[in-house]
Amino acid sequence: MSPAPPGYLRLPEHALPIFNSLVGPFWVKPEGEGILLGFRVELRHCNPMELCHGGMLTAFADIVLTGGCNHVARLRRFLVTVSLATDFIGPARIGAWVEARPEVLKVTRGMLFGQCLVTAEGEPVLRASGTFRHSGDPDPRFDRIARLLDAQPSAASASSAAR
Numbered sequence: 001m002s003p004a005p006p007g008y009l010r011l012p013e014h015a016l017p018i019f020n021s022l023v024g025p026f027w028v029k030p031e032g033e034g035i036l037l038g039f040r041v042e043l044r045h046c047n048p049m050e051l052c053h054g055g056m057l058t059a060f061a062d063i064v065l066t067g068g069c070n071h072v073a074r075l076r077r078f079l080v081t082v083s084l085a086t087d088f089i090g091p092a093r094i095g096a097w098v099e100a101r102p103e104v105l106k107v108t109r110g111m112l113f114g115q116c117l118v119t120a121e122g123e124p125v126l127r128a129s130g131t132f133r134h135s136g137d138p139d140p141r142f143d144r145i146a147r148l149l150d151a152q153p154s155a156a157s158a159s160s161a162a163r
Contacts, residue, residue: 003040009148023059030149034072037064038099041092052092061118061128068102069114071145076138084130092120110135
């Protein structure tokens with residue numbers, strides 16, 4: 001089984017072995033002015049029923065909303081999760097491709113509000129919304145998605161056009 005569908009690029013690992021590195025890898029795909037983020041459900045992501053654990057789906061939604069909304073809003077800052085609400089809709093089975101499109105609802109001077117619908121093989125499995133705090137100057141450590149997309153010949157033109 002392929003690790004990701006066509007058009008997805010693997011997000012590079014973080015410099016340190018942080019949580020995202022332990023539960024990934026994650027993949028990104030440019031789509032119009034936005035992006036999709038995804039991962040393939042492995043046994044290590046599952047509960048004893050071999051369904052993706054709710055904690056993994058929630059962690060993925062948080063990663064989509066912090067990293068993905070950061071990219072879409074062009075903040076290039078670290079986002080701190082203030083609140084994260086999730087609704088579980090259905091199961092994601094082992095081997096399923098899970099993806100979500102981050103949607104920025106509003107950005108204020110210090111907050112970002114976002115939402116996403118997480119799907120597995122195209123079927124809804126989780127709905128999430130969150131509030132995130134941002135501050136400080138833009139930091140290249142939080143610009144990983146843009147750098148990855150800009151380095152790709154076909155994605156670079158789509159990413160630049162969206163800016």
